[in-house]
Amino acid sequence: MGAVEPDLYRDTWVRYLGYANEVGESFRPLVPVPVVWASYGVATAYVTADAIDKGRRAATAHVQDPAQATRVGVAVVDTFVWQSLASVAIPGFTINRLCAASLALLGTLTRWPLPLRRWATTALGLAAIPVIITPIDRTVDFLMDSSLRKLYGAPGEPPAPH
Numbered sequence: 001m002g003a004v005e006p007d008l009y010r011d012t013w014v015r016y017l018g019y020a021n022e023v024g025e026s027f028r029p030l031v032p033v034p035v036v037w038a039s040y041g042v043a044t045a046y047v048t049a050d051a052i053d054k055g056r057r058a059a060t061a062h063v064q065d066p067a068q069a070t071r072v073g074v075a076v077v078d079t080f081v082w083q084s085l086a087s088v089a090i091p092g093f094t095i096n097r098l099c100a101a102s103l104a105l106l107g108t109l110t111r112w113p114l115p116l117r118r119w120a121t122t123a124l125g126l127a128a129i130p131v132i133i134t135p136i137d138r139t140v141d142f143l144m145d146s147s148l149r150k151l152y153g154a155p156g157e158p159p160a161p162h
Contacts, residue, residue: 009050026125029118051080
């Protein structure tokens with residue numbers, strides 16, 4: 001058995017590109033909206049590249065398997081859906097709402113000037129990123145295991161016959 005190829009999208013600095021939209025949402029009070037949307041473009045490109053890579057890996061691992069196409073499809077769909085939820089949609093929404101609420105609360109509860117409130121909101125958003133990652137990942141695992149993965153079993157496995 002040969003050495004396992006390192007996973008560029010999970011084991012290297014490239015994985016941090018999946019957090020681009022959370023950083024963009026954190027900076028929303030300070031930057032133009034197109035910059036925030038560009039951060040979503042970076043995160044979405046990361047998700048897409050990871051899904052394609054997992055499909056390629058499944059194709060390579062199952063060259064002689066008659067269910068190769070199914071395994072590849074499952075790997076791509078599972079990775080894309082999981083990453084879209086866990087790396088883009090849920091954390092982006094979470095940081096967006098956290099920052100919006102904190103900016104509003106700081107405006108109500110303090111007399112800080114607006115630039116200071118905006119920087120404080122950005123700092124809070126950035127600080128929240130490492131805190132929200134694990135709970136979101138676990139929740140998405142649960143959601144996927146309780147729904148989509150019931151259709152096709154474990155990632156990379158062909159659907160069970162009914």
